[in-house]
Amino acid sequence: MHSLTKATGLACAAEHGEHENEFYDVIISGGGMVGTAMAWSLGTDPNLEGKKILLLEAGNKNVMDKVLDTYSTRVRSISPGSATLLSGVGAWDHIMNMSFWKLPSTTSLKDALITFDKENLQDGMAYIVENDIIVAALTKQLENTNQVKVQYKTRVVMYTWPKSHQVPESIPWVQVNLANGQTFQTKLLIREDGLNSMVRQEAGIPTVKWNYDQSAVVAVLHLSEPTKNNVAWQRFLPTGPIAMLPLSDTESSLVWSTSHRRAEELLQLDEESFVDAINSAFWRLMSVLMPSAGLSHQLPPSVARIGPKSRVMFLLGMGHASEYVRHRVALIRDAAHRVHLLGGQGANLGFGDVACLSQVLSQAAFNGKDLAANTLPAKEQIMAFSSE
Incomplete structure (x- = not known):
């Protein structure tokens, strides 16, 4: 039994040997809408040409790039600003070809009524799109770039953090260990791991949250x-x-x-x-x-x-990290901020993260700086983007 276990372990190591301790400039841990958009945005930026980017996706590609015949319960209210971002990464055309619903006006009903007529708006104020459609469109777009490597069906079991460049015994980069035994290292870890973010907790970032x-x-x-x-x-x-x-x-x-x-x-x-x-x-x-x-x-x-x-x-709950960045790590989407779904801004805040973080990393690369330099976007920029 011991020999069989050892042989199986060696076979697994051989299968993934090419990835053992492989180095990437940026690892995006967590896919979905926002993580995939982040990967595509960085992978197609001319200032980041030649950078190695890895997207670790927990889901199965065969599921993620398909859209069901029936409507899903998970839908998003996409703001014009987010639509512009999705258009910029080439996904909006795919979304329009699949299915979306333009919202030219909205009515709120209570004892007093508020109505925004479409005559007062040059364009739609929102687009109602299924979550699965956005993910499928972005997944298809990733197939068009060699800059980003995507690994599906992954589960991270441990992160090892560099304490700082001033600690001699500290490792220089973030190390990511997967359940299948693979190990990666990266200059910058971008993490979208939800409201109970393991990365946020391990990085020691204080968070205000309540249900x-x-x-x-x-x-x-x-x-x-x-x-x-x-x-x-x-x-x-x-x-x-x-x-x-x-x-x-x-x-x-x-x-x-x-x-x-x-x-x-x-x-x-x-x-x-x-x-x-x-x-x-x-x-x-x-x-x-x-x-x-x-x-x-x-x-x-x-x-x-x-x-x-x-x-x-x-x-339903609320959460907000006191910092979005620490040494060689950046939080996006629910790992950074969680809001009540009343305003329909959760996804738009996530796409705001993508827009702001992409811009800052692009500028850092253009200036020849370390991508993980602690000069990442202010919360106010992301909040402003979501309302566009």
């Missing part, structure tokens, strides 16, 4: 009849906001933020009762509100049913 006393219930909604479905509807209930985001003329995406108890109740309801609860939440008081507001020309669509197995729940 809201709310959960979100999401589902794909099938409308009662086809309609010009180009309005995002949101109503503020006593326990939290409920929102309906357009996906097509016949389908919308539900995001219902409410108390944990109510969310559990919504999950347990049969489909008919769940649909009744949604329609009641949107149409209650409409007979009073609409005539007084003069909006009789526009009503929220009614829901007929929900997509199969599309009803899920997740907890």
Whole structure:
């Protein structure tokens, strides 16, 4: 048994031997929308030509570059600024060829109503796009560059950090160890490992975070009849906001933020009762509100049913790292900042990270500086980008 184990280990080492202790200028650990966009942005920057870039992706490529026939519950409200970024990396054309829904106006329903008519906007104020479509488009784009190496189905088990250049016994670079035995070294580690970021904790970056006393219930909604479905509807209930985001003329995406108890109740309801609860939440008081507001020309669509197995729940919370960078490490997306989904800005903040960090690294390379020089983007730049 010992010989067999040893032989298996040697075979595994031989299989991945070409990667043992391989050096990269930049390693992006964590893919998805933001990590993949980061890899493509750096890999196509002319100032970074010749730099070795590695993207470590936990998912399977055969899954990531495909889009399902049915709508996913995970959708994003993409701002014009994020659309410009995705266009710049060549992914927006793929997204438009797959599926997206332009949002020219939005209406908020409560005791007072706010309406932004498309006549007041030169372009759409947002684009509703499925998460899977964005990931698939970016994954396809990565196939067009030799600058970035992508390794799929990876799991990091340990990071070893350089303490600083002033400590003689410290290793000079960040070392990344994978579960399959591979080891990499890099000048700069960019990490998007979620709200419970292992990198953020190990780097000793303080974080302010808390959970809201709310959960979100999401589902794909099938409308009662086809309609010009180009309005995002949101109503503020006593326990939290409920929102309906357009996906097509016949389908919308539900995001219902409410108390944990109510969310559990919504999950347990049969489909008919769940649909009744949604329609009641949107149409209650409409007979009073609409005539007084003069909006009789526009009503929220009614829901007929929900997509199969599309009803899920997740907890809501807030988090913000006190620093986005430390010695040879930079945090992006949820590892750096997590926000309530009310404003739909989580993904846009992540793309803001990509835009700002790419710009700074490009300038560092142009000036011949160390890519991990501690002169990375200010939080205010990223926050400003998300609102563009």
